[in-house]
Amino acid sequence: MADVVLNSVVKRFGEVEVIPPLDLTIPSGSFSVLVGPSGCGKSTLLRMIAGLEETTAGTISIGGHDVTDADPSERGIAMVFQSYALYPHMSVADNIGFALKLARKPRDEIRARVKEAAEILQLEDFLDRKPKALSGGQRQRVAIGRAIVRKPKVFLFDEPLSNLDAALRGQMRIELAELHSKLGATMIYVTHDQVEAMTMADQIVVLKGGVVQQAGAPMALYDAPQNVFVGQFIGAPKMNVFPGRAVDGFEADQIGIRPEDLTPAQSGGLVNGTVVYSEHLGAETIVHVRTGDIGRVVMRLNGNVALTPGTHIAMTAAPKAVHCFDASGARMPGGTAA
Missing domain, CATH: 2.40.50.140 (Nucleic acid-binding proteins)
Structure with a gap:
């Protein structure tokens, strides 16, 4: 586990500032959800934490270490994308363990880590199957398993459920919340869906135009929104x-x-x-x-x-x-x- 601290982080694309100076702390062991409408900067922010986007200004630290200029592989993170990006010719076991194979880990260690991840994700009976023989939810679990075996300090999720139908999204929300409880890991999750944010997070960060509108526990944002935007974004x-x-009787604007x-x-x-x-x-x-x-x-x-x-x-x-x-x-x- 590790906390993630963003200090006066800025992102510009040319002359366009998409994220003005931003301060944010993701507590160690938390399930923090970055939420907001399309174009609010949430995916850009996640990619900056991952090291996939350069930081224009400011610093990013993970577990107390400045990683602003570090390569993604040196940050102790694992990322799960919207696309499963599984290798179709490989079995589930080989897909999950592929990063470990590239890192030249011993076979026994790879086998043990894959088995552990499969048990956590209830994939033990599917390890010999190819991705085409799996449902969408099972494929997403394989992508998550690929992240788990790396034993990262921080998990990053970029709208991982958006390709699933409504029933599977509901099921996977529960499974991700249970996974967080089992691993106790720091998780940062990006979505535009406030239902996902409310049901999974212990901290929600609402963004608009790259600016944090409010951050806190789900019910704190629901009960006491700090502005009209948060009030209308949280709740359905x-x-x-x-x-x-x-x-009659109200003096508020x-x-x-x-x-x-x-x-x-x-x-x-x-x-x-x-x-x-x-x-x-x-x-x-x-x-x-x-x-x-x-x-x-x-x-x-x-x-x-x-x-x-x-x-x-x-x-x-x-x-x-x-x-x-x-x-x-x-x-x-x-x-x-x-």
């Missing part, structure tokens, strides 16, 4: 945000209310409108409401709730569930209306 469906003065924090009111209510559409998902119902002054509002209700289009509805929320932001989108002192 995304947080409703509208002018505070459009709602903007207020945010999560769909799951809105409930139907018998009368009055904070927000009133007309049901446009209801998504019936079995365990929950997502209700889309059109209002006169603040646009569309989304409400998330437990169970199968019958609300037909055209129905007038009043909605309310507990004061502690109303997030207050200033005109720039920053969280106001106190944060909520409570």
Whole structure:
């Protein structure tokens, strides 16, 4: 295990600065997820940590050692990419152990490390198969196994689940979280999917335009987003945000209310409108409401709730569930209306 510390790290491509001076600490043994929309700099940042992109300015240290100018092979990292990049003519065992073979490790050591990785990833019964005989999830496990055998200080994952279907992504999220628990290793994971971030991370780093918007535990970001961008990026469906003065009793420039924090009111209510559409998902119902002054509002209700289009509805929320932001989108002192 090792911590990763970025100190005033900058990345420029020509005259374009894609990552302004950035400070970030990835604690030793943590599962940290870099998340944000396309083009926010998360993959570039990961590649800089890996040594695959040059650092324009600043320093990167791993386990207390400055690796800013070190080759990737000297950083004690292993990277798992979106593409499995397996050798089709090799068996699973040979794919997993290939890096060790290149390093001229003894055969007995290679066999032992491959066996250990296969047991961790539940691939013992597939070691003699070729990649074409495996499912997508099994191929991704082989790619992870190739990283495990190197016994790195830090694992780097660059959107490794994006090629899998929804069911496999859900399964692999659980398996990766269990893998982190077994290995206790430092893991840095890049994704644009906030569900992956919320379910796997013990630290989420939200990026926008190469700038860290907020870093912390998943529920800390959910409960107390430091700005409108984080509030709307974390959580699904995304947080409703509208002018505070459009709602009686609020002096904030903007207020945010999560769909799951809105409930139907018998009368009055904070927000009133007309049901446009209801998504019936079995365990929950997502209700889309059109209002006169603040646009569309989304409400998330437990169970199968019958609300037909055209129905007038009043909605309310507990004061502690109303997030207050200033005109720039920053969280106001106190944060909520409570």
